[in-house]
Amino acid sequence: MKKLLLAITLFAAGINGASAQEGLQKAKFLDNWYLGVKGGVTTPMTFDHVFPLNPTAGIKLGKNFSPVFGANIEGLVGFGDNGFCVDTEHKTFLHAKTFAKIMNIGLNGTINLTNLFLGYNEDKTFEVIAETGIGYSYLYGDKFLRMTPNVGDDDELTAKTSLDFAWNLGAKKAWQLYVEPAVYWNLTNGPIDAIHFDRRAAQVGLFLGLNYKFLTSNGTHNFKKISVDDLNAQINDLRSQLAAKPKEVIKEVEVVKEVPVEKTEQKSISCENLYFVTFQQGKSILTAANKKSLDNIAAGSHVEIVGSASPEGPKVLNDRLSQARADVVAKYLKGRGVIVDKSTGEGVKGVTSNRLAVVYVK
Numbered sequence: 001m002k003k004l005l006l007a008i009t010l011f012a013a014g015i016n017g018a019s020a021q022e023g024l025q026k027a028k029f030l031d032n033w034y035l036g037v038k039g040g041v042t043t044p045m046t047f048d049h050v051f052p053l054n055p056t057a058g059i060k061l062g063k064n065f066s067p068v069f070g071a072n073i074e075g076l077v078g079f080g081d082n083g084f085c086v087d088t089e090h091k092t093f094l095h096a097k098t099f100a101k102i103m104n105i106g107l108n109g110t111i112n113l114t115n116l117f118l119g120y121n122e123d124k125t126f127e128v129i130a131e132t133g134i135g136y137s138y139l140y141g142d143k144f145l146r147m148t149p150n151v152g153d154d155d156e157l158t159a160k161t162s163l164d165f166a167w168n169l170g171a172k173k174a175w176q177l178y179v180e181p182a183v184y185w186n187l188t189n190g191p192i193d194a195i196h197f198d199r200r201a202a203q204v205g206l207f208l209g210l211n212y213k214f215l216t217s218n219g220t221h222n223f224k225k226i227s228v229d230d231l232n233a234q235i236n237d238l239r240s241q242l243a244a245k246p247k248e249v250i251k252e253v254e255v256v257k258e259v260p261v262e263k264t265e266q267k268s269i270s271c272e273n274l275y276f277v278t279f280q281q282g283k284s285i286l287t288a289a290n291k292k293s294l295d296n297i298a299a300g301s302h303v304e305i306v307g308s309a310s311p312e313g314p315k316v317l318n319d320r321l322s323q324a325r326a327d328v329v330a331k332y333l334k335g336r337g338v339i340v341d342k343s344t345g346e347g348v349k350g351v352t353s354n355r356l357a358v359v360y361v362k
Contacts, residue, residue: 034061038180058076073106121225123173124168125167133160162181164209175212177210181204277294307346310355
């Protein structure tokens with residue numbers, strides 16, 4: 001067993017090492033939440049009396065902390081009591097006289113096995129998710145359980161183990177349809193409520209569920225990957241453009257003002273005076289983080305701004321979007337007393353996702 005766990009750990013570590021050139025955009029607390037409904041049937045795990053099946057329905061509210069790990073709160077209502085054992089010692093079963101017979105509330109942890117072993121992909125359609133947790137059940141409509149000493153009671157500590165086979169649907173993968181085989185365990189079956197697992201007091205079920213993943217701060221419904229290699233390529237491309245910038249300035253001064261070269265005041269631009277403002281796809285809105293970075297530019301400084309766009313979409317739209325990004329940065333800086341000498345949009349720059357506005361401080 002130890003060798004198996006060690007092998008799994010090394011395998012997972014190897015996957016993480018292979019994807020070291022990729023990262024995830026930082027998520028906020030309200031990101032990656034989902035809300036879902038589910039329905040299905042259960043039957044005793046002993047299979048002594050499979051029928052009638054017990055109809056069950058519920059809701060689920062969850063959050064994914066990472067592409068691998070998450071948690072949820074699940075509420076279930078059972079409308080059948082076939083084979084629901086409350087005392088294995090005395091072979092006592094629930095006989096409810098109400099329409100809703102069992103309510104269970106559980107707190108569960110989830111592990112996305114597909115992302116753990118195969119790596120995370122935003123466009124992944126199929127996933128396998130393991131889920132386990134602990135819960136509390138209340139039993140309705142059987143006064144015998146409360147009236148008879150040492151026979152049973154009307155509340156139980158429960159546990160859940162399940163495996164979700166999930167399909168992510170829609171162009172934005174906002175919907176998740178899943179089939180879930182699950183086992184719900186009555187851990188305190190018996191008069192003294194001793195906690196133990198016993199298949200005689202367990203219900204096995206099959207459920208069909210649908211989750212909706214809420215929109216996140218990154219503009220999608222899932223975690224967003226960032227390629228370190230692409231980002232480095234963008235920075236190197238901008239540095240190459242920057243290296244030619246002082247020569248262009250000097251040449252313009254010589255031709256227009258006709259000042260001798262030896263008397264020309266040369267203003268070089270260093271990488272320390274270069275500010276990058278990133279935008280979401282298709283957007284030209286400054287975030288609080290963008291404004292905080294731009295606030296480092298002192299009032300009275302002379303700047304030039306170049307806006308750019310990513311390769312997706314038509315050229316006309318990209319040209320207009322890149323200009324809008326340059327303009328929104330220029331407007332904010334002017335409001336803070338910065339002198340904007342030039343603000344241009346250059347459309348698509350390179351083949352990577354250049355959703356940027358670059359500020360050159362002279």
